[in-house]
Amino acid sequence: MAGTAVRGRLTWQVATVEAVRDEAPAVRTIELRAPDWAGHQAGQHLDVRLTAEDGYVAERSYSIASAPGEPVAITVERLEDGEVSPYLTEELRAGDEIEIRGPIGGYFVWDDSASGSPLLLAAGGSGVVPLRSILRHRARTGSTVPVRLLYSARSLPDVIYRTELDGYHDGVEVIFTLTRQQPPGWTGRIGRVSDAMLTEIAWPAGDATTAFVCGPTAFVESVAASLVRLGYPPPRVKTERFGGMGET
Amino acid sequence: MSPISRGFHGRRREPAGDSGRVPPGQYVTEDFPVLSAGPTPHTATADWTFAIRQAGQTSKSWNWQEMRALPAEDVTVDIHCVTRWSKLDTRWQAVSIDTLLAQVDHEASYVLAFCDGGYTTNLPLADVTGGQAWLAYGYGGDALAPEHGGPARLLVPHLYFWKSAKWVRGLELLAEDEPGFWETYGYNMYGDPWREQRYAGD
Numbered sequence: 136m137a138g139t140a141v142r143g144r145l146t147w148q149v150a151t152v153e154a155v156r157d158e159a160p161a162v163r164t165i166e167l168r169a170p171d172w173a174g175h176q177a178g179q180h181l182d183v184r185l186t187a188e189d190g191y192v193a194e195r196s197y198s199i200a201s202a203p204g205e206p207v208a209i210t211v212e213r214l215e216d217g218e219v220s221p222y223l224t225e226e227l228r229a230g231d232e233i234e235i236r237g238p239i240g241g242y243f244v245w246d247d248s249a250s251g252s253p254l255l256l257a258a259g260g261s262g263v264v265p266l267r268s269i270l271r272h273r274a275r276t277g278s279t280v281p282v283r284l285l286y287s288a289r290s291l292p293d294v295i296y297r298t299e300l301d302g303y304h305d306g307v308e309v310i311f312t313l314t315r316q317q318p319p320g321w322t323g324r325i326g327r328v329s330d331a332m333l334t335e336i337a338w339p340a341g342d343a344t345t346a347f348v349c350g351p352t353a354f355v356e357s358v359a360a361s362l363v364r365l366g367y368p369p370p371r372v373k374t375e376r377f378g379g380m381g382e383t
Numbered sequence: 384m385s386p387i388s389r390g391f392h393g394r395r396r397e398p399a400g401d402s403g404r405v406p407p408g409q410y411v412t413e414d415f416p417v418l419s420a421g422p423t424p425h426t427a428t429a430d431w432t433f434a435i436r437q438a439g440q441t442s443k444s445w446n447w448q449e450m451r452a453l454p455a456e457d458v459t460v461d462i463h464c465v466t467r468w469s470k471l472d473t474r475w476q477a478v479s480i481d482t483l484l485a486q487v488d489h490e491a492s493y494v495l496a497f498c499d500g501g502y503t504t505n506l507p508l509a510d511v512t513g514g515q516a517w518l519a520y521g522y523g524g525d526a527l528a529p530e531h532g533g534p535a536r537l538l539v540p541h542l543y544f545w546k547s548a549k550w551v552r553g554l555e556l557l558a559e560d561e562p563g564f565w566e567t568y569g570y571n572m573y574g575d576p577w578r579e580q581r582y583a584g585d
Contacts, residue, residue: 144584241568
């Protein structure tokens with residue numbers, strides 16, 4: 136798990152909201168214009184800071200949804216009990232300014248330089264956000280690494296980036312599994328990700344695959360444990376968890 | 384000067400009476416969120432040891448029974464995660480790091496905690512001694528669950544919680560400070576929540 140040292144000072148910078156786009160119920164992508172952004176890797180996150188008129192400040196971390204080289208974007212899911220996510224998903228609009236700093240994190244990141252080994256992405260709900268950055272990065276760099284994205288969502292309307300994900304081909308397979316509700320005639324997968332489902336979908340453990348698993352804690356715990364049972368070495372299973380309620 | 388976020392009022396979720404207990408930028412949760420970089424290891428207590436190493440050599444090690452035979456403490460502390468949640472009055476069953484270090488001769492100034500799964504984190508020796516740090520094996524009277532770092536984790540509540548390494552298997556005693564896992568990726572070398580030392584340079 137050794138990494139390369141990246142230890143610069145992270146300073147706050149003002150970013151302007153370029154556009155907001157609804158992705159799914161209670162899920163919104165916020166595209167930012169951040170002139171001082173120094174760039175990021177696929178899979179990293181950033182911090183957002185909001186300041187109320189009386190000086191009260193709230194900060195949260197969000198995964199970066201855009202690829203390296205693209206304007207910074209985040210995709211935020213509104214949490215019932217949230218303090219920052221309701222503002223970002225309901226109040227914020229184009230032209231508003233927010234403060235950001237980052238990028239943060241350097242472990243849950245992907246680039247194609249390491250190997251041509253296949254890539255397994257597993258998303259639970261809005262855990263798809265940093266994986267979308269990876270997929271876009273792969274496409275933008277012309278990587279030919281074969282990728283499978285297994286995306287567990289409650290229902291089809293809850294799928295984030297659906298049009299974009301449906302448009303992938305040339306070495307990218309996107310497999311949805313719907314846990315709560317399926318549309319009439321649904322021929323895709325149903326139910327939570329299981330050992331049996333992963334046995335069919337995951338690349339064989341011998342392929343030196345790296346897996347990126349992101350979602351709520353229960354999803355990540357279960358999928359990561361399944362992959363280890365299938366023979367994936369733990370260092371090749373990278374995880375990002377949302378915690379019980381974490382607004383990541 | 385930070386721009387005002389039009390229409391943002393904030394919820395100020397710290398419960399009344401807890402002011403002074405919640406560091407800046409944190410909010411209180413009743414939940415116990417889990418954050419780790421990889422799969423949860425499941426080491427059986429029969430296979431578990433805790434080692435204190437110097438210059439790559441083991442100076443002293445304890446198996447599970449030996450560790451549990453050491454004087455234990457019931458510790459109630461507030462914990463603060465760098466991802467901004469704080470949890471108040473968490474109750475742990477633990478052995479003081481002082482108790483462990485008392486059995487080793489050393490002149491170290493820093494420690495690097497090492498763990499199952501390859502995780503490491505660095506701490507000044509002065510922050511893991513003097514009744515400030517523990518090897519915790521119980522939470523709320525139960526065995527510490529694997530996703531929370533069981534069978535045993537470090538507990539250093541006065542620093543951000545990534546310093547309280549899960550699945551800890553020992554301490555390497557060092558003369559110089561060395562970055563651990565998250566510190567290598569840009570997190571703060573020290574991690575004082577009261578000074579909001581989240582990232583390098585904070």
